[in-house]
Amino acid sequence: MNAAAQPPADGSSPPSTPDGDAAWAAAARAALARSDAALAARFDRGEEVDALVAGRAGAVDAAIREAWARCIAADAGLSLFAVGGYGRGELFPQSDIDLLVLGEEVAQQAHRDALARFLALLWDAGLQASQAVRSPAQCTEAAADQTVLTALMEWRGLVADDAARQALRAAIAPDRVWPARAFFRVKVEEQRQRHARFGDTADNLEPNLKDGPGGLRDIQTLRWMAQRLLGSGNLESMLTFGQIGAVEFDTLERERKALSRLRFGLHLVAGRREERLRFDYQKPLATRLGHTDDADSLAVEQMMQGFYRSAGRVLRINDRLLQRFEEQLEGAGETLPLDERFELRRGYVAARDRAWLQQGAAEVFELFGVWAAHPESRGLHSMTAWALAETLPKIPAYDEAAPALRERFMALLRGPQPVKVLERMARLGVLGRWIPAFAQVSGRMQFDLFHVYTVDQHTLAVLRNLAIFAAGSGDERFSNAHTVWPSLRKPELLLLAGLFHDIGKGRGGDHSELGAVDAREFCEAHGLSEADTALVEWLVRKHLLMSVTAQKQDITDPEVIHRFATAVADRQRLDHLYLLTCADIAGTSPKLWNAWKDRLLADLHTATRFALRRGLEHPVAAGERIAENQVTARNLLVADGFTDADIDALFACMPDENFLRSRPDQIAWQAAALYGADSAATVVGARLLRGDAGGYEVFVRTPDRDGLFAAIVITLDRLGLAIQQARALDGPGGSIFDTFQVLPSDPQNPPAPAQIEVALQRALAGDLDRLLPSRRTQPRHLKHFRIAPRIGLEPAANGQRTRMSLICTDRPGLLADVTHVLRQQHVRVHDARIATFGERAEDLFLIADADDRPLDDTRSEALREALRAALDAASPP
Structure with a gap:
């Protein structure tokens, strides 16, 4: 960049020139911006991602070296190293820039102000670098933390002579800190915990490209293992040492580049440090990568399918190689023969002869059969998995296979652990071939x-x-x-x-x-x-x-x-x-x-x-169903001590349709709740369906008045209860008889049944018009899944009600808003079925006007417009 920014010829510290520093920082920032723009253009033209990350590292190297020369004298006794991902010579558009200043403590103290100026200069130039200042001994001490060691292992000298390089290499050598066996164990455990944070699967809706299972970190983990165990941190060395096969190496390199390209593009689209492929970025990234919608799939689905496949392959190879590293460290271990072809090596199922397995599909199916027959095994031996991967091209599609081979496959489904067999076949690529x-x-x-x-x-x-x-x-x-x-x-x-x-x-x-x-x-x-x-x-x-x-x-x-x-x-x-x-x-x-x-x-x-x-020729009649339910419910109540006279009086308080549409245990529970209550009183019952997280059944009997259904729904919504099903029946004497199946929105903090009962009693005791739906912040992801509302209004099958269907984007409080509109339109609800499929709500209602008649065309159109207005007003932009 700026050739004038060289240290004085006599080696003294460069003079402090704030104005000059500001001019240099502005020029450096502009130059880096031009470089980043050029790299983005090269990305869009489809250039290899390795050249792009190396290109950005090179541009940053030049700026950092110039800043160092402006601030640190050549004889300062300090050296500068890139570490971590930057040390690998890989910089994505928003990657961390990690630096190590190496020097003895005397030199550190003498140049403390110059180092602060150096870091400030980098930030002024737009490089948000972090630096650690350590002596070799301090590096050894800090490397007791394996995450620090991992970063230091990937060092690259920016301004450093051979002596400094040797000093850093010696400071973190296995004979000083983290010998190979201990390092292996701690990194395996770190990976296990990291995978667990993502549910042990790469198949998340918003996967993490870097740290998620099958992500770039899993490939880097293999490199760190190779460096600590084999002395070389590149994957090619694993080929030389026989730790990886040519097909495995080629696959790992291909998927590394695929994941790296996704990450580079994600940084460009997000415009900030982001490793999670969030919904916000999936569509624009798919477009930037050149995917287009077709008849079978969306562009974003094509891109995500590529990611999931890449991550799955990385996981498979990562698992094999870690097992080989373990065997190298721990030794071959005990071997237990299973039959003439298979044995257990260190608890893993292994083919005694790799060449035998590579003959074809019959041998592969035999392997899976033996594996299923020995559930005590730890898994498949890595060398056998290697041979299996090389055999995959020899496995025919089932319609091209011989009948005997097809019979072998069906024998696996009829044998032990058939689901395990199918899972393993899918994970190892066999099922997709078959x-x-x-x-x-x-x-x-x-x-x-x-x-x-x-x-x-x-x-x-x-x-x-x-x-x-x-x-x-x-x-x-x-x-x-x-x-x-x-x-x-x-x-x-x-x-x-x-x-x-x-x-x-x-x-x-x-x-x-x-x-x-x-x-x-x-x-x-x-x-x-x-x-x-x-x-x-x-x-x-x-x-x-x-x-x-x-x-x-x-x-x-x-x-x-x-x-x-x-x-x-x-x-x-x-x-x-x-x-x-x-x-x-x-x-x-x-x-x-x-x-x-x-x-x-x-x-x-x-x-x-x-x-x-x-018999289908003898369908159950409604009257017969009502009689059966009444008899069974009566027996339950008698067992609880109710007399026949009590039961007759309680049943008289219920609508006939309730005996048709409720289970006997529900009828008995509702009757017990009504016992002793005045016919004009409001009765509320709530009970757990099953277990603490099973949800609730809620029952309300109260004198009828406008807005009751909406008031109940709004109250349940405020309690954090999501309605799954609602039934509103007309009871005797001008009462309503409503039942709800609800689930807690927060299963970790559900309300108690008594809390539900008290809240509903209070809500229904006052002015119903004062109860309004709660306003909530809408979840971020819903804006990416907008569904244009579809409102259907048609006569119900019995001709006495109107059937309203609503399909729209689901959100918190949706049903409360809908019922509030129904109340404003003087519409009564007689039945409701609430179905949610991800972001999609598909709700059904049986409704009538204030006189319990079907809605006419005028009322239907008014309701439709009111619902559309309410849904549009609540939708995120």
């Missing part, structure tokens, strides 16, 4: 908040849930699934349905239909009978049927149950579909499955099983 359609959905994301996993990871989560059902011991999240599983004739058919249920995503068209075609072709190729093939095909085609029925229709209505039972047709299909639906919903998002949905599906399963046993 089923090419699975490879297509590997790493495929959907740009929404509902699907929090990639398609392949969601599929594996569904299979893991099925394995939980198969265990037979029960899981508190699933009340009924483990009792249904034993009814399955051939459990492998359900596993195949789970494997194929989403395999058609990303190809355009209905993924259920596409997946059903794939499933049939697979089953026929593998020799399954027509009956078994038809079951798997039907399950894939109809895998959403039970979820939609339970969440969007009234399953207490005998007609709904009869229609669903007719579609299912037999008990075998019902049991398979029930288990698949539970596993599918629970495997979509950790927040999606809850006690209410568990009970909802269990109730639908029970009611449909009864309908099938009774």
